[in-house]
Amino acid sequence: MAPTTASTPAYAILRDRLRLAILDGTWPPGTHRTLGALALEHQVSISPVREALLSLEGEGLVEIRQHRGAIVPLLDAKLFADLYDLRGALQSLLARRAAERVTEAELTGIAAHARAFEAAAKRHDAAAALRHNEAFHAAIDGVAANPQAQAVVAARTAFVNAVRLRLGYGPARMLTAARQHETILQALRARHPEAAAEAAFAHVESAKRDLLERFAEEQGRKPTP
Template sequence: MTAEDAVTAQLRRLILNGTLPPGAKLTVSALCARMGVSPTPLRAALRLLEGEGLVESQANRGAWVRALAPADIRNLYRLRGAVLGLLIPDVARHASNADLDELELLEHRYEAAVAAGQGAAAMQANHAFQRALLALARNPDAAAVMERTWGLVEALRLRLGFGPGRLARAVMSHHALLDALRRRDADTATAAALEASRGAMQDLLELAEARERRVA
């Protein structure tokens, strides 16, 4: 791991766990002192995290932690839905039975975390499942778009949590998706993936809007 990678991971963690909350100003000198790093990798980290959508910046105004409004959540999931619609048919075409067996194992880890009520562990397991799933499409450029948006999804979930029954519904969505992939039914698999994405978006929107009402 390079110095740039290490600083990026450290800064990402501070943002995702809320130590640097939405709207927080990200000043190079202050962050260097806080994190014990030099300016060069810190500036590179800010650029990378801006590419992931976790940081915003403007000329002459500096950088700050991005705060996501409901409209941003909709746009994020519209993008994710478009990419899923592109990738899932290719997953159905290329995935072998052995590939699907591996996905089943990852899904079991997700279910175990859900059953234990471990939200953070469930997010990590879901990320592993989604990454492995989309890699089967053999389209790394499109899969990279989904990977870049994962930080935003994680930040939202850590900030807002999950609505009632959301994790259980996600388990059911995974089952429907895997069943369709076993049957090589690309249309049903794509519909299942898109429905799961829409469900995640709606859950986050409801949580975000409830939070806005409490703050107002």
């Protein structure tokens, strides 16, 4: 979640609040809320509520229903798998394009993010690791210069990061991710588009497997009704 400042739009503040409410169960899956009810609860007008819900719909966190506001779909393993499948396809594409056009200055910046992630991983700082991981991938995506693909990836990143922060990482996952970052970086340095695409896709698939394992563990710990 991006830090809130005085210039942060009302809809963005509300979007982040609603995302957290969905992820922590305050707004339970399968339930719907009207725009009016949300506006009253959060002391805002209808307009930012509508914008916040549209943004969350883009992340797959709500489904907007005509005349009924929005409903939270079931947050199940398939949703997470689908999000990672989409992310894998797009980040593979972006890594390929980045390898075709990356400059030495851009490689230096990408490498700095990779080192910062590895340092956070070694001290088991999940929150810092998430920030540096996002910066590493955003730097690569930026080099690719495909704003449409970047927008789709960015729209899902906040959701995936929020889930990841809640569920945590499996044993050695962060250090494995650090090694995978280095493999991607080597492919970029070699200006090898296919190797970069393959490394990026393998990295996302590995992250997907780990998150699905964490999710399955959490579901197993929940008491049955």
